[in-house]
Amino acid sequence: MVPLALLDRTVHPEVHFVGIDNSAEMLAKAPHHLIGAVPLSEEMNVEKFRDAADMIIARGQALIVVGGTGLYIKALTHGLAALPAANQQLREKLERTTTEELFRSLRTLDPVGAEKIDPYNRRRLIRAVEVCLLTGKPFSGQRTEWNATAPANGVLLERDRAELYARIDQRVEKMFAAGVVEEVRHVESAGPTAAHALGLREIRALLAGEISQTECIARIQQATRRYAKRQLTWFRGQTNFPSLNLTAHDPAEAVELISQSASRVLTLG
Numbered sequence: 001m002v003p004l005a006l007l008d009r010t011v012h013p014e015v016h017f018v019g020i021d022n023s024a025e026m027l028a029k030a031p032h033h034l035i036g037a038v039p040l041s042e043e044m045n046v047e048k049f050r051d052a053a054d055m056i057i058a059r060g061q062a063l064i065v066v067g068g069t070g071l072y073i074k075a076l077t078h079g080l081a082a083l084p085a086a087n088q089q090l091r092e093k094l095e096r097t098t099t100e101e102l103f104r105s106l107r108t109l110d111p112v113g114a115e116k117i118d119p120y121n122r123r124r125l126i127r128a129v130e131v132c133l134l135t136g137k138p139f140s141g142q143r144t145e146w147n148a149t150a151p152a153n154g155v156l157l158e159r160d161r162a163e164l165y166a167r168i169d170q171r172v173e174k175m176f177a178a179g180v181v182e183e184v185r186h187v188e189s190a191g192p193t194a195a196h197a198l199g200l201r202e203i204r205a206l207l208a209g210e211i212s213q214t215e216c217i218a219r220i221q222q223a224t225r226r227y228a229k230r231q232l233t234w235f236r237g238q239t240n241f242p243s244l245n246l247t248a249h250d251p252a253e254a255v256e257l258i259s260q261s262a263s264r265v266l267t268l269g
Contacts, residue, residue, distance in 0.1 A: 040187060040194040045127075050075045062266055065154075070234045077153070077239075083142060084134045086127075094126045095192075105129050106139075113140030118230055123196055153265045154241040155258055158232065163247050168228060169221045175199070176217060181206065198224055 027035060033056050038044050049072050057063060057076075065073055094102065102125040107114040109132040117124055128139040135142065159167070184203040187194075194200070199220040206216040235241065242261075246254050 038193075039191075041189050041191045042193075043191050044193040046071050046075045047080065050080055064262065068228075068231045070231065070238060073154070074238060083131055087130065087134060090130055090133060091126065094129060099125065102126060102129055106132070109133070110138035110140050113138055116140065121196075123192065154239065155261050156232075156235050156239065156241040156243040157254075158243050158245050158247075160245070160247040164228060165225050168224045172199070172217055172221045172224060175220075176213070181213075198227060 034052055037052075053076060065076060067073070097105075099120060099122050102122065103114065103117075103119045106117065106125060106129050109129060113128055117128060119125070131139045131142065158164075180199070181203055184200060185207055187200075190197070190200065202211070202216045202219045202223070205211050206213060211219070236243075244254060244257060249257065
């Protein structure tokens with residue numbers, strides 16, 4: 001699964017993540033935006049993405065947003081709730097807290113939100129607990145400012161689970177064949193966003209001699225399959241996009257169906 005991209009007729013909020021295809025050949029197929037604009041050492045979040053995307057949207061050209069970072073897409077389609085900015089002192093304190101402790105804190109501060117969040121996503125947990133502590137209110141209750149009337153201008157692409165998981169496993173193997181280990185070896189520092197890139201921790205463990213390459217590949221494949229499952233669950237619950245099962249259509253048919261959907265949206269303005 002790929003992170004969010006904004007095509008001019010594209011924005012990667014998480015740039016240079018392990019295994020992302022940002023080859024010259026791929027980028028030449030359509031004008032892309034903000035590729036490589038965020039250093040690995042810099043934090044990226046939904047507010048920064050929305051600001052960057054707004055500047056491109058303001059040009060008045062037709063854009064296609066592509067990818068799997070659901071919250072970023074929802075920020076474009078439904079707007080953003082007014083949440084407090086990060087508090088550096090509190091953020092540093094929360095960064096020193098274990099993932100299990102963060103989740104326990106969120107269950108105390110926001111039981112409803114804790115039921116919906118990924119308990120292993122440290123970045124999301126830290127932000128949720130931070131907002132609760134800064135506002136004195138449950139984080140989940142502050143998402144009520146979404147624009148509930150946003151149109152269904154999108155398509156949720158799916159595949160049968162067996163095929164999806166097989167493709168994920170193959171993609172990870174291709175990453176290693178393409179030299180992802182050397183790519184990670186030369187990463188000097190990773191900020192709070194890039195540090196959570198799928199595969200980064202596992203490949204660093206491989207470089208440190210803590211696990212074998214076979215085990216490293218298996219761990220990344222498993223983590224990616226779990227991530228893909230969470231993505232689909234999120235999109236099904238948070239958007240009203242019609243779904244398109246790519247397993248049931250050949251590429252030409254899928255492209256035609258998506259093109260028809262995009263044409264309707266552009267025609268309606």
